[in-house]
Amino acid sequence: MLHVLFLFSLILTSTHVLAQDFCVANLKGVQTPSGYSCKMESKVTIKDFVFTGLGVEGNTTNIIKAAVTPAFVGQFPGLNGLGISAARLDLAPGGVVPMHTHPAATELLYVEHGHITAGFISSSANTVFLQTLKKGDIMVFPQGLFHFQINFGKRPSLAIVNFNSPNPGLQILDFALFANDLPSDLVEKTTFLDDAQVKKLKGVLGGSG
Template identity: 65%
Template sequence: MFLHIVFLLSLLSSTSHATVQDFCVADLKGADTPSGYPCKPPANVTSDDFVYTGLAEAANVTNIINAAVTPAFVAQFPGLNGLDLSAARLDLGPGGVIPLHTHPGANELLIVLQGHILAGFISSGNIVYQKVLKKGELMVFPQGLLHFQIAVGKRKALAFPVFSSAFPGLQILDFALFASNFSTPLVTQTTFLDPAIVKKLKGVLGGSG
């Protein structure tokens, strides 16, 4: 028994002085790799690296979708590096819409702070799950599934999405189809849309082909 106690005490003594890496604040001057940015030297880390104020102000929503998304990803908020976490601010003017899109690298949790937002996603079984969310309500969007948000009524809306990755990724369906060089014949063939509609939408969103 005495030997067991001595062994445990020696083990605790050897591990208590081991270095634990609590965080890895991104050195944005380094290369962005699939595993993240390199760490800033600990001596150069300050409290400001763990605080981000960029979501405090409303964004300009004067655009085709009457909405704006302000990111707080690792490129804006270096303290997120390696934590598998990020956020954004979602400003919606009256009737504003975030078109169908997907985040291939993260789940999303939407927190509504102002107004009413019709939000929903489409499952891989082609079932639509949607709900009008009010202040204080949340909705989750599973990773990789198409989803959307629309401001309901004549009021502006505000929400904060939180992601399960510092690099959630983004692909907007309408932009992929109509703001790219995906040719009109191929879009027509793969979506069954009328060529005239495809060309019209490409004209609106700036696509070619």
């Protein structure tokens, strides 16, 4: 009987220790792979749990004619440690989110209006999964896989995106290759592009070398 009571006491103690309602990010602290440290609870306010930026249309007057408005932990401290985040995706006609990956999260995209052609590529057999989505459609992009979104329509498109991480990470393939100082000859060797193509893309995206 004593053993049972002792075990029950340990369970209650462990549950109490783990039962923390939230850990609002202290954005002035250092971010680690496990997230930010917690803001003092006495300094937490309702503003930490509300984000209004997704109601504002993004500026799509750029080279990709697209805008992503993130509601990640850096903009929305209340998400810290909760394993979730969101973003707004605006695509003008002809807009594109180039091939990219989120190393830390799976993505779930919901089309609010317009049409969005989206796809991802599997890592095992390089199989392409492609679909044109309409209002009300949802598509999932598995964690770490290259994927993209394009608006081939004549009207703007809007999607709301959710991630199973407060900080999903982002790497856009084109920018990784052509928007830095990686020497052109190395880019050519690893992509099978010729020198003229590489130099042109570096010029467009601001790379050098």
